[in-house]
Amino acid sequence: MIECSADATGANGFVIPELDYSTPQVQIFKRCQTSGLQNETILENVFENQVQVIKNKLEKLIRQYHPQVIHVRNILSLPIHPAATVAMAEFIAEHPATGFLAQHHDFSFEDEFLPGDREKAYEIPFPSIQKRVDEALLFSPPNVQHAVISSLMQRRLLEGFGIHAAVIPDSLDFENRPKEIAHLREKLGIRPNDFVIGSMARIIPRKAMEVAVQFIAALQKRKNEFLGEGRGVYRRTVTEDSRFLLLLPQSAGLDEPENDIYFTKLLRYAVSLGVEVYYIGDRVVADSAYRGEPGEIPFYSLYHDVDILTFPSYQEGFGNQYLEAVALGKGVVVCHAYPVMEADILPLISPEGIISLGNNREYTLDETGLIRLNEEVLQAAVDREVHFLLHPDEEKTIAARTCQRLKKAFDAEVVGNQLADLLSKAANSAMLSAGLLPVTTSETPEHQGIGESIQSG
Structure with a gap:
């Protein structure tokens, strides 16, 4: 070839x-x-x-x-x-x-x-x-x-x-396992008890990352319900001081004016909801380009250190990043059912296979041009996430089953x-x-x- x-x-x-x-x-x-x-x-x-x-x-x-x-x-x-x-x-x-x-x-x-x-x-x-x-x-x-x-x-x-x-x-090659970088969270300035919520896509309007901000803001308000040890798939200890960080690892497309404007708007919105954004796109490189330089991080290696993966996009040709989240993450993905997801992916897995952020009928565009998720759907998603944080073995079982079903179709x-x-x-x-x-x-x-x-x- x-x-x-x-x-x-x-x-x-x-x-x-x-x-x-x-x-x-x-x-x-x-x-x-x-x-x-x-x-x-x-x-x-x-x-x-x-x-x-x-x-x-x-x-x-x-x-x-x-x-x-x-x-x-x-x-x-x-x-x-x-x-x-x-x-x-x-x-x-x-x-x-x-x-x-x-x-x-x-x-x-x-x-x-x-x-x-x-x-x-x-x-x-x-x-x-x-x-x-x-x-x-x-x-x-x-x-x-x-x-x-x-x-x-x-x-x-x-x-x-x-x-x-x-x-x-x-x-996706479901058998591929990216390189693990020792002490990566420490190198990124992330504390052991912090929770990292990843939105691993490009920072562009249709990825609707403001919905991930809404999800984190709602989850933070309920922190008292899951304080303690052994929380989530990585068994973290959640304390009053634990931060919930929205990790944004991609820089691709930010040189385009429309996307840069969206990013600025997203950052302001996160501040207004009390959500800390952790942008590291200037340090992340493609895995194939990684040569071990101290200041560089291979993209897929980040999946080893992300506690919760979100995919709130409202428009995708297919949605390869969802497959990546399922294959490389350990938990159930917090995901929006965009049209192709509804038609071609969700029918292959059980309804429990995602933490649902609804579908496009539950998204509305506000006066600032940002997406708002229906409040009832948002709270239901947070309810399920809180349950999984308290019952990580159940979450890992469901996530593994979902991964096997998708592998049969999309490997x-x-x-x-x-x-x-x-x-x-x-x-x-x-x-x-x-x-x-x-x-x-x-x-x-x-x-x-x-x-x-x-x-x-």
């Missing part, structure tokens, strides 16, 4: 730097970045040049590796890099004998909490360029197989676009086998439509026809 991306590494990596969507050359096509650009013709030429550069690099990849199937992730569904979306569609049209599996994680038509939020974010204020991008999105010639990561989007593509898509959910090996089958189908369908395979293929082994496969994303 060859990996093709802006930052591919290793012997099997094929780098196309122009796929990097964060560069100023790409950002100029965002509505908020175009105020100083008056000449649409100039922008059209810049755009076309980007398209051709990416296509030329893709042609080089084809000449070098001769793939029979290419796995394209998100480029044809979310125009975060408009020129790459157009380039990929044109490239697919010019290679009818090559199979393409277009796997879609996110869509521009998916709403955030308010209808049209995301679509507006990806609007291009130049009609000719917007038209090219619209025509490229969900491009569906015979040599393309489509896959989505949830049953909700599978239904949406069929009903809205007539596209039959397979469901290939997100996955990397399970989902990887599903993906391999779909890649085989994409390769054989393309060769069949190009007349390179006989029409009758019933005796063809399931994976015959696959040579090199390339992931592009």
Whole structure:
């Protein structure tokens, strides 16, 4: 397998730097970045040049590796890099004998909490360029197989676009165990009797971390009910001096103005409710980048020292961070039932498998733009958390059972086998439509026809 991306590494990596969507050359096509650009013709030429550069690099990849199937992730569904979306569609049209599996994680038509939020974010204020991008999105010639990561989007593509898509959910290696860092809490300035409540996602509005703040504030008010030894899955001693810390370990995205504004608002809100936020995103690195430097902390290692994990997000394409919390944590996750969670994850576990923060019907947007959780639902969640703090063995049993059920459905090996089958189908369908395979293929082994496969994303 060859990996093709802006930052591919290793012997099997094929780098196309122009796929990097964060560069100023790409950002100029965002509505908020175009105020100083008056000449649409100039922008059209810049755009076309980007398209051709990416296509030329893709042609080089084809000449070098001769793939029979290419796995394209998100480029044809979310125009975060408009020129790459157009380039990929044109490239697919010019290679009818090559199979393409277009796997879609996110869509521009998916709403955030308010209808049209995301679509507006990806609007291009130049009609000719917007038209090219619209025509490229969900491009569906015979040599393309489509896959989505949830049953909700599978239904949406069929009903809205007539596209039959397979469901290939997100996955996780449930057997992976991150490195334990000795005395990590001490290094972070966290005392032995403090309780750490982790919200491990990026700090962006749709993650609704203000609900985690509400949960902690309500839990703190009931501290007297669980003072004593052996509290929670790590058997901590809770005293009058124990702090309840909201741990925020991610810095990704905070360079974007909207997210920075949200973070500032979140911090002020936490102060108003008496909740201490413990932001360490400037010290946390990806596990793969960790080299043992004293000031660095590998992200997944933090799970060893978090007492309670929360996931209050109201919109997810799937929700891999929930799987991480289940696999790497020891307790029952305090979780909101966002739409995909309700449709594809909760039916696989028992109702006791989460400490529920309700669903989107229990969320309202206040005048400041922050989410408020229904008070009755909030108190029910705190009731259950207090019970588990007092009965940690019961919590660990439920958490372990939930983990095993989700592993059967979403483990990397399970989902990887599903993906391999779909890649085989994409390769054989393309060769069949190009007349390179006989029409009758019933005796063809399931994976015959696959040579090199390339992931592009």
